[in-house]
Amino acid sequence: MINKEKLFSRKSPPAQSARMVETIIGCKWSITVYHLLQNDINRPGEMVANVEGLTTKVLNACLKKNIEFGILQRLAFNEVPPRVEYKVTPFGEKFIHVIAQLETLQAEINT
Template identity: 65%
Template sequence: MLASGINRPGEMVRQVEGLSTKVLNECLRRNMEFGILERVAFDESPPRVEYRVTPFGGKFVRVLDELEKLQQELEREEGV
């Protein structure tokens, strides 16, 4: 979702059916611990928080994209 420009937690919850705020927050926190995401808090009222992919996270996402391509290729080969 972050790669497609969805960076606010409320938007993320609305995009994924069945995703709870609690589960999303746990996932976001874990990805921040790994250095994949960074949290940006804006000094506004009401408070606003956004998440961004770090430079390391961008590299990680590219690896995941390649794994997804490989999985799709393997599935096509199995279907033959």
């Protein structure tokens, strides 16, 4: 057997972006949350009320992950009773656009 020199090395994905995509796409509720925000449903109570099967605990974990990656921003208002809203950041808009492109690609594959 002849030993051939390896021409290509395995390229590792950027650690941060790969972790972000894996975490966000791995959360089955993230896409649903983005859809809710696009429809002006931006308060946690409204989100839970509008999605069957979504619990407050799961929603909070999902929102926290999205905030950590800079996709969503939490807005807390100094009111009584307290009010919290979420909005998509400029980076989040770009990220959601990429997700939408993946959905378009999937639709092309299925046709």
